[in-house]
Amino acid sequence: MYTACTKHSLHFDQPLVFKFLLLAIKVFSCDLVIQHRGVAMFSLIMKWMQSNKILPKISDTERQALEAGHVWIDGGFFAGKPDFDEILRQPYSLLNAEEQAFLDGPCEELIAMVDQYEVLRTKKVPDDVLAFIKAQGFMSFLIPKQYGGKEFSPLAISTIMAKINVHSFTVGTYVVIPNSLGAAELIKHYGTEDQKNNYLPKLASGEYVPCFGLTEPTAGSDAASIKAEGEVFRDDNGDIKIRLNFRKRYITLAPVSNLVTLACKLTDPNNLLGKGEDIGITTVLIHKGVEGFSSGDHHDPVGESFDNGPLIGKDVVVSVHDIIGGPANAGNGWRMLMEQLAGGRAVSLPAGAIGASKAVVATTGAYSMVRQQFGIQIGLMEGVEEKVGKIAALSYLLEASRVFSCSALNAGIHPPVVSAVLKSYTTEISQALGKDGMDVCAGAGVMQGPNNILAKTYCSAPVGVTVEGANILTRTLIIFGQGATRCHPYALKVVDAVEKDDVKQFRSSLVAWMIQFIVGVFRVLFHGVTRGIFASVPDVAPETKTYYRRLIWAGARFGFLTNMAMFAIGGKLKARGKLTGRYADALAWMLLGTATLRRFEAEGRKQEDLPLVDYALTHALSETQKAFEGIYANFDGFIGSILRFFMTLPLRLNPLATPPSDAMSHEAAKTIQRYNEQYLRLIEGIHLPDNQSLGLGRLLKSFRLLSEVEPILARIHEAQKLHKLRRGSVEELADEAQKLGIISETEAGLVALALAARLEAIEVDVFSPEQYYREDKGLEGIYSGAPVAEEKVA
Structure with a gap:
């Protein structure tokens, strides 16, 4: 969000870098033989770096950004050696009983009160809804119980936000804003005792709307x-x-x-x-x-x-x-x-984005099997199936990332780089999935009204992309700009030593960095030749071990390329947004893939979810591969020439992964094309309405009925193949099939009920001229909001 986070990049002038490396290696060699002369030599190097301004001074604001929060699993990737034993020991949390009760109780009650289309039309939250929000403590999740708050965990706050925002983003802002960065959070952590006693109870009750x-x-x-x-x-x-x-x-x-x-x-x-x-x-x-x-x-x-x-x-x-x-x-x-x-950054906006992605799963999975064209469900057509499979798998990946990152927050770990990745990439991916969902639903997604449950999510997606810092800047400035120094094992130590004129710290940090760099070169070459097959993998599901190996291989290359960027480009990185954006892509997809594997292990290795894991990890690794190819193709100077002419071809001939295959998308799509326990589990966290005659309610009713009669329809279809029945829609042949004894009278009735529900579910809203046209008051009274000339404003 803030470019100040990116102004701390190490600055090595291109013509000086090789002199520096040669000098460092020479000094290191001398130091192994003559310790006291080595110290003097390192002092000489440090003075040389100071006089040539190789490293910049870090301002107070830049240092505060660097020192905020913690390095988490991202540190292993910047070091070129992700530790999956440690990663799998990280918590993957559940809601406690109180939080789950609130989600199932007041949260569901609030959603049931909200006519989402009326709120969308009027742009106003009804008074009774707002009173309920305040009375039930929806504004108090961050506030300690001693001040009247709920004191919920970050995971619970995220889960509640996701559920409400999907139903009505307008209403959701009254929950998101009081429970995000603002008065309650800042007073809770930094306020005086008088401020806590005065403000927190009134913020918890909703007397203050912040x-x-x-x-x-x-x-x-x-x-x-x-x-x-x-x-x-x-x-x-x-x-x-x-x-x-x-x-x-x-x-x-x-x-x-x-x-x-x-x-x-x-x-x-x-x-x-x-x-x-x-x-x-x-x-x-x-x-x-x-x-x-x-x-x-x-x-x-x-x-x-x-x-x-x-x-x-x-x-x-x-x-x-x-x-x-x-x-x-x-x-x-x-x-x-x-x-x-x-x-x-890992809480509110990712919650909204991931809630939206689940809504897309619920809608497109169901609609792809309810809607028919050319005599078959559109979800069985490969073009549609490709979209549905992507939606299912990447939504699984997004939810894994949300829970895993919030679990870190629950444990008191606040990783700024991971949080920036979550904010930027969950909103971007969710926006892309919303577009895919609109493609699948086509006219039913385009036509607005009380029964449209996808268009508002699609149209609102740009909000999440721009809030808390535009994603373009988060991707191209913050993620790698902050991570390259903060998360690297030695870079910040070297900068600190130079600023403090501390020769001993400089010597130990620089030597360690050189060793890490040299070992990293051999590690990336070894894993590349062996495709990571000898990488140490913990005791995980056998079907997923290949993904751990390839992530370790990818991590080794990322660590190597991070060192290359810091040595050869340094302080110019902040002006190389296209390049640093590719570094951010590589890191983000490795982290998202890692979270997916963590979810699969935490949830008990559900075999029915393997198609989602396979697609998600293959997609994540192929995106990482694409990022690496982009880095090689656009790196500066002599090192860039080496990468392009000597390493690009092996990279392409020996890729981490290629995009998911047609077979993968087929298997992934099937996970959300049946109304069953898996489908309901994958959309868990969004509100499923009791009203079966409107919007999502009527779509799910049709989907459920069609899933129930699927075995009956299969018998009718089999009879057609045996020429016992004429060609035509299997549902419309139910009566004829019953007369021939192929299905029973009860089964024929169920088919008729499912057919009627299908026809109802694919209808769109129709408005009379009086309903459609609204008085246009024009632009009278609208102004730019710019201050008049004589006003003294900032």
């Missing part, structure tokens, strides 16, 4: 460059206050919020707080109604609209005690945001 003011017209993904101003001054009564000027936009719940958490750059010209003139980014609480503060106007987001709008402040005055954490915490806003986003 929003978080961060994004500005000139600061979106580059949030470190916000221009919102806060100036410390002493008022006429001698009290220390802050005067705020700001203009924020894209703020969810801003039009209805009565408590804003505002991020601003705080200055103190008279040093009243004793922290100097330029204090830095600070988070401040602002109450609705304070003089100079304006909110209530709306943006109109694409797809499923929700309360979102600008926040504008002109000379807004608040107390220094409205800083979260009080005056002592002034200037710590950036650190607070980085620490909470380190894990937070």
